[in-house]
Amino acid sequence: MKIKVLGTSSPYAYENSACPSYYIYDDKLNILLDCGSGSHRFFDMQKNLNGLNIFVSHLHHDHYNDLFNYLYSAYALHNLGLINEKIQVFLPNFPNNIYENIIKEQNCYADFHTIDENLHLSIGNASISFCEIKHAKDVKNFAIKVTQQNKSIVYSGDLSFIDKDKMIDFAKNSDILICESSLLKKHNFPTICNHLTAYQAGFIAKKAKVKKLLLTHFWPDENANEYKLEAQTIFDKVEIAKEKLIVDLGE
Ligand SMILES: [Zn+2]
Ligand SMILES: [Zn+2]
Structure with a gap:
């Protein structure tokens, strides 16, 4: 199983960066976790x-804006006879108006x-499971786990530290936790808000005993290395997600 990072920034895409998206693949596996703004540029459609x-972890724009690009590309490529298997889209049904708007899309092959x-x-040979983790009042957010043989990848979506125990349980002993860390301590947000600091992501990774923490969901103005340094004050096996980074988990 490999992960290719397609997007790491929020709330907007810029230059060579895009909003959150992670492609998980091997010979039999073809999975995309989130499809944030601009991220489809780093995906090989053909x-x-x-x-x-x-x-889709939750229906905030920075996590699903590019969904329509995938839907329309599938429609066009199918009409050209270039693809013959529908894409399969899994998403939360809250808020219902956004959900209904997406599933009513006509120009798609999905x-x-x-x-x-x-x-x-x-x-393929993987199993996929979900855990609802609190993030913000206007959405339902699901953490997602992909397990294959003895390897597991857990992706947090966005979350509030108020649900840290549920996140720790779900990520327990995983090989890699892809975790949002929108904030740094210096931003001075309350301990419990709609997002994690890098330190809080490190806390969760440590308690869950994950083998590696891949930090993501960075403010465009910040140097990503600051997030790494803050998380490393509590957990040392930290890596910074970056567009086009490939992480190989092996067989
Ligand atoms: Zn969000
Ligand atoms: Zn987000």
Whole structure:
């Protein structure tokens, strides 16, 4: 299993950066976690769109804006006879007006499915599971776990530190935790807000005993290395996500 990072910034894309998106793949696996603004630029549509499985953690624009680019590309490539397997889109059904707007899309070649905590999927040789983690009042956010043989990847989506215990349980002993860290201590947000600081992400990684923490979801104005340094004050196996970075978890 490999991860290719397609996006790490929020709330907007710029230059060579895009909003959150992570492509997980091997011979039989073709999974996209989130599709934030601008991230589809780093995805090979011609090669990998056929039968792509897209999981949206929550319906904030920085996590799903590019979904329509995938839907429309699947429509166009199918009409040209270039793809013959529909893309499969999994998303939360709250807020309902955004959900309905997406699944009503006509110019697409896709099936839509609702994510909830009871959903368990098998794709290729991997199993996929979900855990609802509090983030903001206007959305339902799901952390996503991809497990294959003895390797597991956990992605947090966005979250509030108020649900840290649930996040720790879900990420327990995973090989890699891709975790948002929108904030730094110096931003002086309350301890409990809609996002994590890099330190809080490190705290969760430490308690969950993950093998590696991949930090993401950075403010465009900040130097990503600051997030790494802050997380390393509590947990040392930290890496910074960057567009086009590939992480190989092996077989
Ligand atoms: Zn969000
Ligand atoms: Zn976000």
